[in-house]
Amino acid sequence: MEPGRSFLDLNRYIFRKKMKDEEKSRAQLIEELAGLRRQLDDVQAYADPEWRRLEKWRRSFRRLQDLLAGVVVLLEERDPHLVEHQRRVCSLACAIAEEMGLPPEQVETLSAAAMLHDIGLVFIPPEILHKTDSLTPLETALIQAHPRAGFNILENLESFQPIARIVLQHHERLDGSGYPAGLAGEEILLEARILAVPDVVEAMAYARPYRLNLGINQALQEISQKRGTLYDPEVVDACLRLFDKGFDFL
Template structure:
């Protein structure tokens, strides 16, 4: 029987190695084809936040060949402050191993315009579970953002129409709600609130007295003291406002904020006698703005009380009626404006 000669071992290993190389090369090509056909910017970064791989959509956004992007960082393509925020997000993912999902931000394009995007960043881990880089996916939602802005403009225009109706019936309430909105906006900005939350607060301020449209004008503008029954009718504007707004698709807390704007920290407000921990931060701001503007302004039933008496009311009732942090912000802004109403400058 003849011996069958087997192939040399090194030739088998070489063939296996070549097969493995071809398989890896094919998988890399397939991955790149997949990435290049996704209409989102996709990018991989190493543990130093350097770009190590991008898809075609990402490169086309900068009008650069891919090889001119690899090895660089966001600081090479974006304004410094914008790149710094991106760097901080990447570093957060690297250090914590936690993803950032669906962050909405505005980015400056090479042509000098801004677009609105949503960005997700996830950690890339090795076999031992150590984070060695990040994968980012950024989607352009500018068209959606523009639609939402158009819808928002429609809402705001509707509010202006409503303001005009209120002005026709009760010019005092109209001016009051507008000024309360300005005060609330300034306070929220000073507290560092983000813009969408500030916008919701402004809308709450614009609508907080909408229920007064159902109160007889002779009661709203009555000179002198109201009877107990009349005063109760005025108080009911809070419930009326809530009932009018609750059925519609306003931001989630807007009707509740308005419902609470006459509540006080000590539970002696109305209509529900809520204590501090049950009152929304937005309602705490609105309560102070409402009192501040009302006291300093002329009303049908009395002259303006002036800044000194108004500040005394706030200072003497900090912690019992009014939130200390908010009052401190108000006092600071009034002091910086030479003890004059800062909102009149807006």
């Protein structure tokens, strides 16, 4: 074979190989792009219903906020001390939920429940709520009925049903010693287990018409000692971390 011919054949071979490699690269690129498109389609298929779900939740929550504002105004006229208690409990409950990594929807539901958790107390005569002496068995039973009373109010309001269940359970305790149903452990909604901790911390840290405040240190000692018996350990730990970081009630 002529030397020039061999060189020409070699060039043709290299050229054909290069073309095949380029075709292979193009085919591979097309396949990769098609794969990416399929992934994007999958993401879009997921994102569209997820977006619609979030939009539906946002609209429902805006309606809930409007209703909540009206209810809080009525409560404030009835018992301003009660509303202040609920506001402080709400600020700590939401901070705990965020510290635990709960999603925004769950935090907002908890926020609404915290702002209304003692709404059932409006049916209790003030002379019983503010009594400085020991309560009679009947008076104790009346006060322990307030979660059920709150539930009965809220379950009939549009968008308040999930909140009503949290309100119903916020005095349940991990070991089953709470009320009104004596639920235990994970029978209690997580939001209710969260709400129980700031409720007792605020109640001990702030004065009431019938007693002086016991102080935040004693309140934190209380939840630390009852961690795992009355109160959810994860919730207690999150609460203690917040105060270590300098949390203060709003």
